[in-house]
Amino acid sequence: xxxxxxxxxxxxxxxxxQDRFDLGLIYSHTPAVTAGVFTTNSVKAAPVLIDMDRLxxxxxxxxxxxxxxxxxxxGEAGMETALAISSLVAEQLAIKEELIQLASTGVIGEPIPxxxxxxxxxELVDTLSPDGFDDLAQAMMTTDTYPKxxxxxxxxxxxxxxxxxxxxxxxxxxxxxxxxxxxxxxDAQIVFPVLNSMVREGVDKSFNRITVDGDTSTNDMVLVxxxxxxGNSWIDEESPxxxxxxxxxxxxxxxxxxxxxxxxxxxxxxxxxxxxxxxREQEEAMSAAQTIANSALVKTAFFGEDANxxxxxxxxxxxxxxxxxxxxxxxxxxxxxxxNGLALGAEAEKSASEVLKNKEFTVTVDLxxxxxxxxxxxxxxxxxxxxxxxxxxx
Numbered sequence: 001x002x003x004x005x006x007x008x009x010x011x012x013x014x015x016x017x018q019d020r021f022d023l024g025l026i027y028s029h030t031p032a033v034t035a036g037v038f039t040t041n042s043v044k045a046a047p048v049l050i051d052m053d054r055l056x057x058x059x060x061x062x063x064x065x066x067x068x069x070x071x072x073x074x075g076e077a078g079m080e081t082a083l084a085i086s087s088l089v090a091e092q093l094a095i096k097e098e099l100i101q102l103a104s105t106g107v108i109g110e111p112i113p114x115x116x117x118x119x120x121x122x123e124l125v126d127t128l129s130p131d132g133f134d135d136l137a138q139a140m141m142t143t144d145t146y147p148k149x150x151x152x153x154x155x156x157x158x159x160x161x162x163x164x165x166x167x168x169x170x171x172x173x174x175x176x177x178x179x180x181x182x183x184x185x186x187d188a189q190i191v192f193p194v195l196n197s198m199v200r201e202g203v204d205k206s207f208n209r210i211t212v213d214g215d216t217s218t219n220d221m222v223l224v225x226x227x228x229x230x231g232n233s234w235i236d237e238e239s240p241x242x243x244x245x246x247x248x249x250x251x252x253x254x255x256x257x258x259x260x261x262x263x264x265x266x267x268x269x270x271x272x273x274x275x276x277x278x279x280r281e282q283e284e285a286m287s288a289a290q291t292i293a294n295s296a297l298v299k300t301a302f303f304g305e306d307a308n309x310x311x312x313x314x315x316x317x318x319x320x321x322x323x324x325x326x327x328x329x330x331x332x333x334x335x336x337x338x339x340n341g342l343a344l345g346a347e348a349e350k351s352a353s354e355v356l357k358n359k360e361f362t363v364t365v366d367l368x369x370x371x372x373x374x375x376x377x378x379x380x381x382x383x384x385x386x387x388x389x390x391x392x393x394x
Contacts, residue, residue, distance in 0.1 A: 001131075001133055001134070001149065001151040001164050002130040002131065002162070002164075003130075003162040003163070003164045003185050003186060003187050003229075004162065004187040004227075004229035004230055005028055005029045005030060005187055005227045005228075005229030006026065006027070006028055006029070006130065006164075006185045006187070006225075006227065006229075007026075007027050007029075007128040007129050007130050007132060008024065008025060008026050008027070008128065008129070008132035008133045008135070008136040009024065009025050009124050009125070009127040009128045009129060009132040009135065009136070010022075010023065010024040010025075010124075010132065010135035010136050010138060010139035011023050011024075011120045011123050011124050011127070011139075013066070013116040013117065013119070013120040014116055015066055015067070015068040015069055015106075015112075015113065015116045016067070016068025016069055016106060016107070017068055020138070021135055021136075021138040021139035021141075022066060022067045022068050022139055023064075023065075023066045023067075023116070023117070023120055023121075023124060023139055024064070024065045024066075024124075024135070024136040024139035024140060025062060025063070025064050025065075025089070025121075025124045025125065025128065025136070026062060026063040026065075026133075026136065026183055026185065026225070027061065027062045027093065027125075027128050028060070028061050028062070028185070028225060028227045029227070029229075030061070030227055030228075030229075031059045031060070031061045031099055031227075032059065032060055032061065032185075032225035032226055032227040032228075033058060033059060033190060033191070033192050033195055033225070033226045033227075033228070034055065034058060034059060034060035034101075034195075034223060034224065034225045034226070035058070035192065035195045035196040035198075035199040035200075035223075035224050036051070036055050036101075036199070036221060036222060036223040036224065037199065037200060037203050037221070037222050038051065038052055038220065038221045039217060039218060039219065039220035039221065041217065041218050041220070043072065043073065043218045044072070044218055044219075045070050045071050045072035045073075045078075045104060045108075045218045045219045046071045046072070046074060046078040046079045046081075046082040046102075046104075047071055047082055047101075047102035047103055047104050047219070048218070048219060048221060049079070050079075050082055050083070050086070050102055051101045051102060051103075051221065054098050054099075054100075054101065055101070055223075057098065058192040058196075059099060060099055060100070060101050060223065060225055061093070061095050061096075061099040061100070062089060062093055062095065062099065062100045062101070063100070063101045063102075063103060063183055063223060063225075064085065064086070064089050064100065064101070064102050064103070064121075065102075065103040065104070065105075065136070065139065065140055065181065065183070066103075066104050066105070066106075066117075066139070067104075067105050067106050067139060067140055067141060067142050067168070068106040068107070068142070069104060069106040069107055069110055069112045069113070070104050070105055070106045070107060070108045070217075070218060070219050071104040071112040072104075072108045072109065072218040072219060073108055073109045073218070074109070074110070074111055074112060077111060078111065078112060081111075081112050081114050082102055082104075082112070084114060085102065085114070085117045085121075086100050086102055088117060088118060088121045089121055089125075092121055092122055092124075092125040093125060101223060103140075103181050103183075103219070103221060104219060105140065105142055105168060105181055105217075105219050106142055108218060133149065133164060133166055134147065134149065136166055137149050137166040137167075137168070140166065140167075140168035140181055141168050142168065143266055144168055144169070144264055145264055146264060147166070147168075148166065148167045148168065148169075148257055148260040148261065148264070149164070149165065149166050149167075149257075150164070150165045150167075150252075150253045150256040150257050150260075151163070151164045151165070151253075152249050152252060152253055153249075154245055154246060154248075154249040155245075156188070156230075156232040156233070156235070156242050156245060156246060157232055157233050157242065159230050159231055159232040159233075160230065161186065161187060161188045161230045161232055161246065161249075162186060162187055162230070163184065163185075163186040163188070163249055163250055163253050164184065164185050164186070164253075165182060165183070165184040165185075165253045165254065165256075165257050166182070166183055166184075166257075167180070167181065167182040167183075167257040167258075167260065167261060168180065168181050168182075169181070169182075169212075169261040169264075180207065180217060180220045180261065181219070181220070181221055181222075182207065182221070182222040182223070182254070182257055183222075183223050183224075183225070184222075184223070184224040184225070184250070184253060184254070185224075185225045185226075185227075186224070186225070186226045186227075186230075186250070187226070187227055187228065187229040187230035188226045188228065188230055188232060188235060188246055189226070189228035189230065189231065189232050189233070189234050189235065190226045190228075190234070190235035190236070190243075190246065191234060191235065191236045191237075193237070194235055194236055194237060194243055195224065195226055195235075198224075198243075198246075198247045198250055198251075199222065199224045199250075201247075201251075202247075202250055202251040202254045202255075203222050203254065205251060205254075205255070206251070206254040206255045206257070206258035207222060207254065207257075207258050207261075209258070209374075209375065209376050209377060210258050210259070210261060210262050210376070210377045210378070211262075211290065211293050211294055211376065211377075211378050212261070212262065212265035212266060212268070212378070212379055222254075224250070258377070259271070259377060262377045262378065262379050263379070265379035265385075266384070266385050267381070267382040267383065267384030267385035267386075267387070268379035268380060268382065268385075269303060269359070269379075269380055269382055270302055270303070270356075270358075270359055270360065270361070270379060270380040271359065271360045271377065271378075271379055272293075272302055272360070272361060272362070272363060272377070272378050272379060272380065273360075273361075273362040273363070273375055273376075273377055274289045274292050274293045274362075274363050274365070274375065274376045274377075274378060275289070275362055275363065275364045275365070275373065275374075275375045276288045276289045276321075276364075276365050276366075276367065276373060276374055276375075277364060277365070277366040277367070277373045278366045278367040278368045278369055278370060278371070278372075278373070279321060279323075279367050279369060279370050279372040279373065279374075280321075280322060280367075280369045280370035280372065281370070281372055282372045282374065283320070284319075284320060284321040284322060284372070285321070285372045285373060285374040286374050286376070287319040287320040287321050288316055288319045288320075288321040288323075288365065288367070289374055289375065289376035290319075290376055291315050291316065291318060291319035292312055292315045292316060292319075292363070292365070292376075293376045293377075293378035294378070295311065295312075295315040296381060297311045297314075297315070298311045298312055298315055299378065299379070299380050299381040300380070300381045302356060302379075302380035302381075303380035303381055303382045305353055305356040305357055306353065306356070307332060307337060307349050307352035307353045307355075307356060309330050309337050309338050309343065309349075309352075312330055312363065312365065313325065313328060313330065313338070313341075316328070316365060321367065322369065323367040323368075323369050324341075324368075324369070325341045326340055326341040327340060327341065327367065327368040327369070328340075328341050328365065328366070328367060328368070329365070329366045329368070330363070330364070330365050330366075331363070331364045331366075332352040332355040332356065332361060332362075332363055333355045333358075333361050333362055335348065335351045335352045335354075335355055336348065337349060337352045
């Protein structure tokens with residue numbers, strides 16, 4: 001997995017854990033057109049505040065990411081440390097500090113140590129490689145059980161354009177950008193307004209439709225960097241056909257990474273698509289889907305392989321969706337369990353429970369009120385989710 005003009009590296013800096021990658025760097029050989037979205041949580045980590053201000057220029061050349069410490073709720077000291085770290089990176093790369101984005105993930109509220117960065121950034125820069133993205137993906141992990149990467153290519157006017165994405169996330173997942181991080185690099189040549197629009201729409205269709213536990217993080221961000229090294233004709237407002245090809249490929253990478261996060265949800269054993277059909281408005285469809293997807297009772301029933309549809313319709317009832325309960329139908333994959341608000345009997349429930357034994361399945365709720373539909377991706381709640389989060393700081 002290589003993208004022209006980009007390199008990456010990771011080191012074991014010992015920020016919180018020993019003998020594991022926990023500090024990574026992405027570097028573009030030239031400043032890259034960059035679009036991004038950040039957490040809408042009103043509590044934002046120091047790196048997020050710095051990045052949001054710097055990204056106004058729409059250009060980035062390097063991203064430094066660490067795990068083990070979120071540098072969130074750390075006051076002025078946390079901000080000063082983040083800026084000092086940024087200065088170190090700028091010095092080692094010989095680039096403007098304003099072209100550096102910072103990302104941190106891990107424990108909230110603990111002072112971030114400066115020494116591991118000071119000691120390891122030179123090695124990080126010295127080991128930059130076009131093949132370094134696998135190590136980088138590991139350096140971003142906290143409770144993740146595996147690194148998350150996605151790669152694709154697309155032919156644009158006879159030029160091969162590559163798109164590579166890395167992400168982390170396992171718990172504290174319901175991004176609403178807009179703890180989740182995603183960085184995508186591409187050698188496409190594209191103007192900022194078009195890239196920015198593609199990224200926002202792509203995030204809305206991917207990361208904003210996943211949930212593990214309904215918690216948004218203080219550090220969520222998605223950055224997409226395009227350095228133009230592929231040499232394709234400019235993707236702009238005057239090239240709609242080419243733009244559509246690139247957008248489809250980019251959105252595919254974002255969707256792939258989003259589903260990997262759900263599959264790796266803390267303690268998850270199942271991936272579930274919640275599909276709402278027949279809603280009056282798109283907003284009502286999303287509210288219905290998210291309320292069901294975030295219900296602890298629904299998610300524990302999935303884990304227990306219990307087709308308890310009462311929990312689903314009860315969650316639906318506290319959403320912002322308007323519907324008549326006597327019209328609602330509920331199906332697990334192809335098994336219709338509820339029609340016109342009433343159960344279809346023991347055999348239907350038995351068949352639905354069999355569906356729940358699968359690792360992946362879809363719950364379809366039809367409100368029969370309109371033409372709007374949507375999907376949200378979630379997972380079950382297992383015993384391990386509690387264990388992981390009960391011991392997270394130890």
